[in-house]
Amino acid sequence: MPQFRLHSAKVLAVSMSGDAVKAKNGSMVAYEGEMAFKKMSGGGEGLRGMVTRRLTGEQMTVMEVKGHGTCYFADRASDINLVQLTGETLHVEASNLLCTDSGLRTGTTFTGLRGASQGNGLFTTTVEGTGQAALMSDGPAVVLRVGPGMPLQVDPGAYIAHQGNLQQHFQSGVNFRTIMGEGSGESFQIRFEGDGLVYVQPSERNTVGGEV
Amino acid sequence: MPFREINAKMVEAHVQPGQRLFSQRGAMIAYKGDVRFTPNMQGGQGGLTSMIGRRVANEATPLMTVEGQGTVMFGHGGHHVEVIELDGDTLCVEADRLLAFDGTLEQGTLFLGSDGGVMGMVRGQVTGQGLFTTTLKGRGAVAVMAHGGIIQLPVTPDRPVHVDPQAYVAHHGDVRNKLSTALGWRDMVGRGSGEGFQLELSGNGAVFVQASEEKL
Numbered sequence: 151m152p153q154f155r156l157h158s159a160k161v162l163a164v165s166m167s168g169d170a171v172k173a174k175n176g177s178m179v180a181y182e183g184e185m186a187f188k189k190m191s192g193g194g195e196g197l198r199g200m201v202t203r204r205l206t207g208e209q210m211t212v213m214e215v216k217g218h219g220t221c222y223f224a225d226r227a228s229d230i231n232l233v234q235l236t237g238e239t240l241h242v243e244a245s246n247l248l249c250t251d252s253g254l255r256t257g258t259t260f261t262g263l264r265g266a267s268q269g270n271g272l273f274t275t276t277v278e279g280t281g282q283a284a285l286m287s288d289g290p291a292v293v294l295r296v297g298p299g300m301p302l303q304v305d306p307g308a309y310i311a312h313q314g315n316l317q318q319h320f321q322s323g324v325n326f327r328t329i330m331g332e333g334s335g336e337s338f339q340i341r342f343e344g345d346g347l348v349y350v351q352p353s354e355r356n357t358v359g360g361e362v
Numbered sequence: 363m364p365f366r367e368i369n370a371k372m373v374e375a376h377v378q379p380g381q382r383l384f385s386q387r388g389a390m391i392a393y394k395g396d397v398r399f400t401p402n403m404q405g406g407q408g409g410l411t412s413m414i415g416r417r418v419a420n421e422a423t424p425l426m427t428v429e430g431q432g433t434v435m436f437g438h439g440g441h442h443v444e445v446i447e448l449d450g451d452t453l454c455v456e457a458d459r460l461l462a463f464d465g466t467l468e469q470g471t472l473f474l475g476s477d478g479g480v481m482g483m484v485r486g487q488v489t490g491q492g493l494f495t496t497t498l499k500g501r502g503a504v505a506v507m508a509h510g511g512i513i514q515l516p517v518t519p520d521r522p523v524h525v526d527p528q529a530y531v532a533h534h535g536d537v538r539n540k541l542s543t544a545l546g547w548r549d550m551v552g553r554g555s556g557e558g559f560q561l562e563l564s565g566n567g568a569v570f571v572q573a574s575e576e577k578l
Contacts, residue, residue, distance in 0.1 A: 157513055178557050180529065182524070185524070
């Protein structure tokens with residue numbers, strides 16, 4: 151099993167002994183030992199992945215890193231968060247995924263209207279299985295717990311990932327003022343209900359929802 | 363040591379009479395006391411020949427001399443700043459990454475072709491370093507800028523380190539570096555992993571790597 155650890159808040163170190171991880175293309179900054187890098191088309195999901203990712207716009211260019219030693223990953227000074235998965239599914243934007251254990255399966259799912267307001271398209275990437283994954287965020291991410299009877303509303307631009315048994319709804323607070331151009335910039339939210347964790351970054355992407 | 367890190371992006375330096383500091387021109391944020399800043403035409407030390415040398419080598423970042431008595435704060439462009447202490451060894455760093463350094467350090471330029479021949483020159487082009495790099499030698503401290511913070515990786519004879527050329531910041535000690543390529547047929551047909559070139563550092567010392575692939 152590759153061992154993931156944070157070397158600093160922005161640098162991920164993965165120790166490998168002959169096994170492999172999948173990482174964002176070109177995100178290696180340094181390594182010790184012997185490593186081989188191979189690009190995987192379609193996010194490493196074969197021909198089917200190539201087609202679905204092209205169609206859904208959730209394209210990710212992924213490389214397989216295999217070898218003995220320690221490999222360091224970082225991307226544009228983003229903060230890194232480690233997630234341990236034990237059989238559950240993690241939903242994450244393809245652009246926020248840095249590195250996954252090669253034992254985890256990745257795929258795409260339909261998210262509905264939420265995706266469109268986030269500016270990320272209608273689809274999102276899923277990671278499932280048992281192993282570790284590393285997410286990127288602009289600024290250190292906070293993990294918010296959602297429990298039964300405690301729904302959580304998140305700004306679509308600040309959402310990065312969620313895991314667990316969660317239902318998501320898209321809600322809007324568009325009113326008379328918004329239409330008059332006097333909106334607060336918080337007219338759209340994603341509402342999470344159920345039981346699970348939501349990862350939120352202290353920064354907002356440029357979204358359609360943030361303009362009104 | 364003259365430099366103290368105030369936070370991740372600012373350093374404070376104490377200046378005393380008879381001591382000089384060099385810093386990148388315009389990198390001063392605030393100062394207390396009686397401190398003078400004089401633009402340094404020679405771009406550091408070494409007189410006229412070295413000035414021409416640095417111009418030719420394109421390693422001539424505008425520097426200023428900081429003298430007097432007081433404390434000065436430095437920061438530039440919101441980049442992370444790291445203080446590297448030198449204890450008689452040589453630090454190789456790009457001139458535009460230098461924020462400030464002790465006046466006691468001896469500054470020079472290194473022709474990459476002399477460290478690895480033709481491959482060294484190719485390396486400079488690939489990494490965007492050009493054909494020359496700046497060296498600082500002696501005892502003292504250097505404040506270096508990087509995008510997203512710096513990690514230090516030790517290099518030992520039995521443990522060479524490979525670094526992405528775009529994430530490389532600086533190295534010190536007795537370290538040889540060469541460009542290693544892992545180009546395969548995949549890169550030729552545009553299916554590369556984006557990791558076709560690496561700097562291989564071997565010997566005894568340390569290499570500094572930033573958490574980003576962006577140049578300053």
